Amino acid sequence: MNEHMLDIRFSSALKALLYLAATAEQDPADPPTSSSAQLAEVLATNASLVRKLLVPLVHGGLIESTKGRAGGARLAKPAEDITLAEIYRCTVGDKPLWACRPDSAASCDVTAHTAEFFGRLSADTERAVLDVLGSRTLADSLAEVRTLDTPAASPETAR
Template sequence: MLDVRFSRALQAMLFLALAAEDGSATLSSPELARRLSTNPSLVRKLLAPLTSAGLVGCVKGRGGGAYLARPAEEITLAEIYRCAVGDKPLWACSPEGERVCLVTAHAAEYFAALTAEAEDAVLAALGDRTLADSMGELRRLDEESARQS
């Protein structure tokens, strides 16, 4: 099963960025849940690490909700990714077996290095993009879609 935490966290952050652009103060967890087609409890779990990292702020109580704690131009996708997945590696290595040949002797070590290299590449690509860049890309895609219709 594929891990969708980053995808969901990014979508939530994009909804908050759009709300900020539209002048909305906050989005409630039920509203975010509706937009993400999930439940408010999952949204609150999704927002917890983003809030701890200072990317999202929350107003409690009636009429409260979540908001971007920093401008979208200052939030990188790498930060959102790290909040969403934590220290979980990109791929999990198969358990080591008996070391009886070249492959079984070194496969786990090789795979760990390969995974670390891929993770570094992912973080580098995401570190070069901000939430504001993503909003711009979504607008570009929307314009292309409208032209093709």
């Protein structure tokens, strides 16, 4: 992946898991599975890309996937037990939020310590992001997404 391209793995995984959480509500005792083709339609992408996106989520224990004609993906645990931080870590791994400019020759006090400063700033920011994501569950997020469908929240009525 080009380092200058936006990384949409987290937002794509979140959207897929929100969809799986919504479908799980239909039959909590035996939630239905969604095929990679169904998820691809939800994400407006292809099924092959969806299958690649699901791999780290399966390895992270957030979804379970069965193969075959009747197979598909579903949440591996209740949406209340999945934090957005878990989804983020599964999809992004340890990739930092930002990349620091490559070091160049230090020409003054500032340029001699900019990389160290930026590293500290990045670490602080990463902790703050993970704190916010860790305080929200998939269930909380699904409920919040559903409130966005109210007339007061739509752009047409806000004009």
